[in-house]
Amino acid sequence: MIKILKRLNRIEWLQVIISLVFIVTQVWLDLKLPDYMSEITRLTQTAGSKMADIWEAGGYMLLCALGSLASSIAVGFFAARIAASFSQRLRSLLYDKVDSFSMAEISRFSTASLITRSTNDVTQIQMLVIMGLQMIIKAPITAVWAIAKIAGKGFEWTLATGVVLLFLIVMMAVIMALIMPKFKMMQTLTDGLNRVTMENLTGLRVVRAYNAENYQEDKFEAANESLTSTQLFTSKGMAVMMPVLSLMMSGLTLAIYWIGAYLINSAQAMDKLSLFSNMVVFSSYSMQIIMAFMMVVMMFVMLPRASVSARRINEVLDIEPVITEGRATAGKPGSEGEVTFDHVSFQYPGAADYVLQDVSFSVKKGETVAFIGATGSGKTTLVNLVPRFFDTTKGKVLIDGMNVKEYTQEALHNKIGYVPQKAVLFKGTVSSNVGYGDNGRAKPMKEEIKQALRIAQGAEFVENMDGQYEADIAQGGANVSGGQKQRLAIARAVCRKPEIYIFDDSFSALDYKTDRVLRTALKKETAGVTSLIVAQRIGTVMDADQIIVLEEGRVVGHGKHDELLKTCEVYKEIAMSQLSEEELAI
Numbered sequence: 001m002i003k004i005l006k007r008l009n010r011i012e013w014l015q016v017i018i019s020l021v022f023i024v025t026q027v028w029l030d031l032k033l034p035d036y037m038s039e040i041t042r043l044t045q046t047a048g049s050k051m052a053d054i055w056e057a058g059g060y061m062l063l064c065a066l067g068s069l070a071s072s073i074a075v076g077f078f079a080a081r082i083a084a085s086f087s088q089r090l091r092s093l094l095y096d097k098v099d100s101f102s103m104a105e106i107s108r109f110s111t112a113s114l115i116t117r118s119t120n121d122v123t124q125i126q127m128l129v130i131m132g133l134q135m136i137i138k139a140p141i142t143a144v145w146a147i148a149k150i151a152g153k154g155f156e157w158t159l160a161t162g163v164v165l166l167f168l169i170v171m172m173a174v175i176m177a178l179i180m181p182k183f184k185m186m187q188t189l190t191d192g193l194n195r196v197t198m199e200n201l202t203g204l205r206v207v208r209a210y211n212a213e214n215y216q217e218d219k220f221e222a223a224n225e226s227l228t229s230t231q232l233f234t235s236k237g238m239a240v241m242m243p244v245l246s247l248m249m250s251g252l253t254l255a256i257y258w259i260g261a262y263l264i265n266s267a268q269a270m271d272k273l274s275l276f277s278n279m280v281v282f283s284s285y286s287m288q289i290i291m292a293f294m295m296v297v298m299m300f301v302m303l304p305r306a307s308v309s310a311r312r313i314n315e316v317l318d319i320e321p322v323i324t325e326g327r328a329t330a331g332k333p334g335s336e337g338e339v340t341f342d343h344v345s346f347q348y349p350g351a352a353d354y355v356l357q358d359v360s361f362s363v364k365k366g367e368t369v370a371f372i373g374a375t376g377s378g379k380t381t382l383v384n385l386v387p388r389f390f391d392t393t394k395g396k397v398l399i400d401g402m403n404v405k406e407y408t409q410e411a412l413h414n415k416i417g418y419v420p421q422k423a424v425l426f427k428g429t430v431s432s433n434v435g436y437g438d439n440g441r442a443k444p445m446k447e448e449i450k451q452a453l454r455i456a457q458g459a460e461f462v463e464n465m466d467g468q469y470e471a472d473i474a475q476g477g478a479n480v481s482g483g484q485k486q487r488l489a490i491a492r493a494v495c496r497k498p499e500i501y502i503f504d505d506s507f508s509a510l511d512y513k514t515d516r517v518l519r520t521a522l523k524k525e526t527a528g529v530t531s532l533i534v535a536q537r538i539g540t541v542m543d544a545d546q547i548i549v550l551e552e553g554r555v556v557g558h559g560k561h562d563e564l565l566k567t568c569e570v571y572k573e574i575a576m577s578q579l580s581e582e583e584l585a586i
């Protein structure tokens, strides 16, 4: 908790100090009230007192109450300001941090948990700052000040207050011991609820098509039920605490007056008045002490949950991404467009086995290298090492003759036009999706966007859309077909004018004819750009300058189509399953 509060900036600390001044003023004014009360009691009991004196004491009491109200409003105002700006900064810090994460860190936390950490956990901290400033600081000041005021005013009353406090401390310790672990569980259960909700929303079509609504609902209900029952358990604990506190307050007042009655009864006539006045003052201060205690209790309700949230936020902020930034912004002169894998092996973080083993190849500027192999043979993993979505476990990946680790991420990504296996579109327009991102050059002109779409065989369908190049694209590209999405994603890579294309099975959603026409257009219009193509179809890879056949992460064939048909059994099998005898004849 303290660690996260260290992230408060100077202005926020200044506001904390100002709030502190107001809090001390408020406590001082609150504790001044019983003094005037005692004065009024004394005046009303003393013969010959003037009405004006009573009015004066009453007036001061009113001023104290108004001053306390104004101070409390000021504290509330500053607390809200500090909490709002602090939580805004925490959210930005979390966003920037997550943005710098590689896939390894993202999968370590899970998307659902990262969302909960950036929203719900930050809200817990925000609430704590608001309440904390008003209570955490106020409670001990009030308690200590009030105790100092009543010290020496009567042993019996002090004893009664002490007994009540002791009882409350024991009760609170027991309840806290029971509910504290539940508070810790609450945030993890919120993660679970978010995960199930996200899964259901993203997979809605499959859920419907498979009549799995009940199954999903059961999962949701289970997550919802666990969270609700945990919340209920903690609320029940708290529900017991508050009435007991009220009972103790009333009981203590009764005890003070009861003891007072005995003391006054047995005192001498001249002491009776001062005893009565002391009793009134004592009961008032003891209430302040119990109130301070109630504030501490409220803090105990919030603190465990907020400290769990603080720990979860710190966990994210403290992570040093495994992908570290290099310094180079350009490769070796004369090696532009070259991609080399030098004895590369790769193991996913936490996995037991290597997914890629000793992969080596080199591709020159303007050449196309295609990767083919069975499902799960490591093709996607291989191409993901080029933009450093993951770093190699052994060996090196070189671009333009330089290890990818030596580039700044920005410079590295500026060289690459990446089209993922599953096309990703963002809410916006066709143009905003095609001209997406920054490649270190000026934003693409409308004509460049059109040209990119023409190459990606997307111009025709875009021109038929309502609004054409400015047509709306729904979140995730929900209003375009799978093949259209792929073409837009390819156009985005083309528009970037990269040195290297990475097509991760990006042609699979296209029909054979479009696939061929698109690749021919790409070759013609973007000559000189190196292409890494992952594909399942022989038709897509057969014209490549190099074909690499992968099996269980190892290169089992490397060459051109004709050579591989003769030398590589795995390639031949794939080819035979897709091509006719005639096409296979060599």
Ligand SMILES: Nc1ncnc2c1ncn2[C@@H]1O[C@H](COP(=O)(O)OP(=O)(O)OP(=O)(O)O)[C@@H](O)[C@H]1O
Residues within 6 Å of the ligand: 107, 348, 351, 355, 373, 374, 375, 376, 377, 378, 379, 380, 381, 382, 421
């Ligand atoms: N994030 C990950 N964490 C752990 N293992 C993974 C991860 N992603 C993939 N794998 C494993 O790595 C292996 C290779 O996966 P990869 O996606 O590279 O295969 P692929 O050849 O591209 O398959 P496909 O043709 O089906 O896309 C698989 O066995 C898969 O289970």
